[in-house]
């Protein structure tokens with residue numbers, strides 16, 4: 001059960017008492033419920049039942065190899081955006097033939113690494129990238145399978161910083177340009193253009209933008225089919241939103257989303273690919289942190305946590321809401337706090353004016369919705385070591401990343417003792 005499903009804050013996640021865990025591991029750390037991830041994956045797989053469909057988890061959402069290993073065991077492939085993510089996915093046991101490679105700036109080295117690994121499909125985002133893939137595949141004497149990422153010019157009605165499917169966004173190519181790629185496919189004999197791809201944005205809570213995008217991609221596929229082009233996969237990206245604020249955010253029912261796929265692509269005879277990231281992991285994760293101190297400011301009370309913006313960037317970056325639970329006696333009186341971290345930035349604020357049970361130093365605090373774009377976006381800012389990650393499963397736990405040590409934090413740095421003439 002995810003934290004936001006619970007009517008009253010509980011410290012039990014996937015059968016593990018986070019109070020006990022926090023007593024043995026030092027806070028802050030991320031805890032992920034394997035059961036909740038499994039339930040999300042299997043629910044989506046059930047909704048897709050009867051379709052030739054494949055889930056490729058967007059590794060950027062949570063790139064911990066323990067989580068990727070869990071995905072592999074559930075028959076989920078990977079959507080990668082870098083050679084580093086390729087490396088992680090392979091280390092975690094995801095087959096190269098289950099990997100698609102997206103991203104607007106794949107380097108020559110990254111393309112070569114993905115070709116050598118034998119990934120399934122390149123999602124190409126520019127004519128230059130098509131030419132580069134052609135050159136590298138030609139040099140290796142192989143033919144790469146590729147999809148054109150089309151930009152369907154749809155407003156995903158999400159935060160501007162995570163909207164990707166408008167004409168003004170850097171992602172994909174417009175359908176006119178994509179038409180030209182297919183017309184000239186013979187000029188790139190080492191690239192088999194046999195797929196379409198679209199991803200319009202993230203944390204999408206309305207079905208209409210998906211309907212528009214899928215209809216545009218489906219119409220383009222029919223046009224290509226009439227022109228004699230064989231498309232064996234249509235990849236509709238990720239984007240399904242989740243509930244960050246209990247009682248407020250209303251995520252799309254995956255059955256409704258899949259009903260759109262079934263309707264718009266009823267005569268498609270290839271494979272449908274989805275690249276969910278957030279939907280599979282966000283609500284399965286919590287950031288476990290403690291109150292360092294309660295500070296009484298001028299007209300405001302600050303709850304200073306031992307977690308900070310370097311550990312979970314989303315509030316600072318997008319003003320994102322995350323539910324915050326104080327592990328406390330339900331009878332504690334309520335109080336209004338600004339919940340902040342120790343980093344030296346005013347933006348290091350998890351929540352403003354949040355009404356919570358009255359807290360004292362040492363209280364345990366759980367920040368919900370932290371399984372996606374949490375640890376994977378964390379940094380060493382203020383020289384704070386990267387925090388630990390723990391996978392929970394039916395009363396057991398496994399540390400899937402140890403907290404970074406100070407020595408590890410500076411391992412690649414050195415004093416300037418050896419100078420080279422430039």
Ligand SMILES: Cc1ncc(COP(=O)(O)O)c(C=O)c1O
Nearest residue numbers: 058102202238239275276277278
């Ligand atoms: C190409 C691509 N696929 C999938 C995703 C995953 O998105 P989400 O986490 O919203 O499902 C992203 C990130 O937005 C992306 O850029």
Ligand SMILES: N[C@@H](CCCC[NH3+])C(=O)O
Nearest residue numbers: 060162202203314372373
């Ligand atoms: N990092 C973003 C999502 C970006 C999606 C990646 N294309 C978030 O935390 O919401």
